[in-house]
Amino acid sequence: MPEAFTVVLDVGKSLSKLSLWSNAGALVARETNANRSVQGAGYLALDAKGIEEWMAGVLSEFAARAPITAIIPIAHGAAAAVLRQGSLACAVMDYEAAIPATVQQAYAPNRDPFAATGSPLLPVGLNVGAQLHWLEQLHPDLLSSGATILPWPQYWAWLLCGVPASEVTSLGCHSDLWRPASATPSELSIARGWAQRMAPLRRAGDVLGNVSARWATRTGLPPDADVYCGLHDSNAALIAARGFHELQSGDMTVLSTGTWFVAMRSMAPDARIDIAALPEERDCLVNVDVFGGLTPSARFMGGREAELLCNADTPRLDSKPDQPAFIDAARRVIARGARACPSFVPRVGPFAQNRGRWVNEPTDPIERGAAVSLYLALVADTSLNLIGTCDRLLIEGRFAHCEVFVRALAALRPREQVFVCKTPDQADVSFGALRVIDPTLRPNADLQRVLPLEVAVGAYAAQWRRDAAGIEATS
Numbered sequence: 001m002p003e004a005f006t007v008v009l010d011v012g013k014s015l016s017k018l019s020l021w022s023n024a025g026a027l028v029a030r031e032t033n034a035n036r037s038v039q040g041a042g043y044l045a046l047d048a049k050g051i052e053e054w055m056a057g058v059l060s061e062f063a064a065r066a067p068i069t070a071i072i073p074i075a076h077g078a079a080a081a082v083l084r085q086g087s088l089a090c091a092v093m094d095y096e097a098a099i100p101a102t103v104q105q106a107y108a109p110n111r112d113p114f115a116a117t118g119s120p121l122l123p124v125g126l127n128v129g130a131q132l133h134w135l136e137q138l139h140p141d142l143l144s145s146g147a148t149i150l151p152w153p154q155y156w157a158w159l160l161c162g163v164p165a166s167e168v169t170s171l172g173c174h175s176d177l178w179r180p181a182s183a184t185p186s187e188l189s190i191a192r193g194w195a196q197r198m199a200p201l202r203r204a205g206d207v208l209g210n211v212s213a214r215w216a217t218r219t220g221l222p223p224d225a226d227v228y229c230g231l232h233d234s235n236a237a238l239i240a241a242r243g244f245h246e247l248q249s250g251d252m253t254v255l256s257t258g259t260w261f262v263a264m265r266s267m268a269p270d271a272r273i274d275i276a277a278l279p280e281e282r283d284c285l286v287n288v289d290v291f292g293g294l295t296p297s298a299r300f301m302g303g304r305e306a307e308l309l310c311n312a313d314t315p316r317l318d319s320k321p322d323q324p325a326f327i328d329a330a331r332r333v334i335a336r337g338a339r340a341c342p343s344f345v346p347r348v349g350p351f352a353q354n355r356g357r358w359v360n361e362p363t364d365p366i367e368r369g370a371a372v373s374l375y376l377a378l379v380a381d382t383s384l385n386l387i388g389t390c391d392r393l394l395i396e397g398r399f400a401h402c403e404v405f406v407r408a409l410a411a412l413r414p415r416e417q418v419f420v421c422k423t424p425d426q427a428d429v430s431f432g433a434l435r436v437i438d439p440t441l442r443p444n445a446d447l448q449r450v451l452p453l454e455v456a457v458g459a460y461a462a463q464w465r466r467d468a469a470g471i472e473a474t475s
């Protein structure tokens with residue numbers, strides 16, 4: 001029997017990726033596209049059309065290369081598409097759209113309490129409910145009879161097969177639309193009529209249908225290729241992690257790193273979480289895994305902060321040839337007390353109200369990169385503490401290749417086993433999507449235990465925490 005192949009569409013905030021996988025879990029090809037934002041009807045919007053055109057071209061290449069039997073989408077949270085009469089009714093709002101203060105002020109009092117949704121009140125459009133509220137101000141009839149609301153991953157599934165669906169990992173991602181403990185729509189969503197407009201709820205691993213005739217003609221995909229419902233991208237990292245024997249059971253946390261650093265704690269079966277005990281003002285929340293389980297989470301915009309803090313002459317923090325130089329520079333940075341104090345992206349992360357600043361700012365490009373890596377480790381350590389991370393931690397994504405970052409984090413968390421994957425594609429969100437389709441699939445790679453930095457970080461970290469607390473108190 002000929003080998004079958006699966007395509008994973010990963011629509012991230014900064015990048016979109018299409019990857020081609022064998023049914024044994026081997027990565028065959030991967031193509032990447034830089035996303036952009038566009039101006040919608042009065043607001044910043046995601047470039048759905050541009051992503052679609054790029055996707056069509058790459059799918060054509062993949063279809064000519066291998067017999068594709070399945071496609072599954074994953075995508076970032078805080079985005080939703082509104083359909084009318086078989087097409088987008090309006091541009092899909094970018095969560096960085098600046099929602100007017102008066103609109104936010106009118107919206108906020110009507111939200112369900114954090115203890116019910118696990119969804120904190122977030123800035124700009126990071127709550128999907130705030131986006132829908134503003135869209136209704138701009139287009140009063142938008143969500144009236146005949147409209148269908150789709151989470152962002154399921155928009156791409158619908159585009160490929162024509163079957164609308166919703167799914168819990170996206171609904172439960174700080175949307176204000178879902179009550180995770182009861183697995184029901186929020187009171188706000190019901191009162192506003194949004195719950196009634198949501199596409200039917202399906203599981204991430206459900207087949208919604210076959211590739212439509214239009215897409216089969218457009219790309220050369222087999223007309224019997226299955227399109228799966230799909231899921232929120234960070235949740236896919238949890239599924240990937242559970243494939244490793246070291247992480248198959250018990251309490252463990254995955255730290256996904258990219259534009260956002262998202263820590264998601266997958267708890268032991270007998271563990272319980274008090275949603276109200278999480279500090280929502282510090283960007284903690286409760287995500288929902290593919291099985292509907294509550295997943296304490298914390299996040300900050302680590303990739304964005306790295307972009308802001310690194311100069312043009314600073315090598316990429318994950319540049320393999322520069323890792324030994326970064327490690328050497330970390331010793332000098334720690335000895336001099338050169339440090340970045342949080343936070344450099346306003347209103348998000350565990351120090352959301354702080355104004356970032358440098359102390360003993362490095363001028364050497366390598367030392368600057370090492371200092372930024374240490375900063376990321378210290379903020380990540382704070383976020384992990386807030387959600388009670390214990391036992392085991394897997395770091396995945398771009399910054400898993402940054403040795404100062406991962407080794408500093410291991411040094412800061414000596415009671416835990418900290419891992420990265422020797423073969424990164426076997427631990428990433430795309431591999432997790434494959435395991436949604438086939439839960440028996442196991443990674444063809446080993447985890448690597450991260451060795452702590454050989455230089456003591458305790459005094460450096462303690463001073464950084466004092467700086468952060470002082471800034472927080474006076475901002």
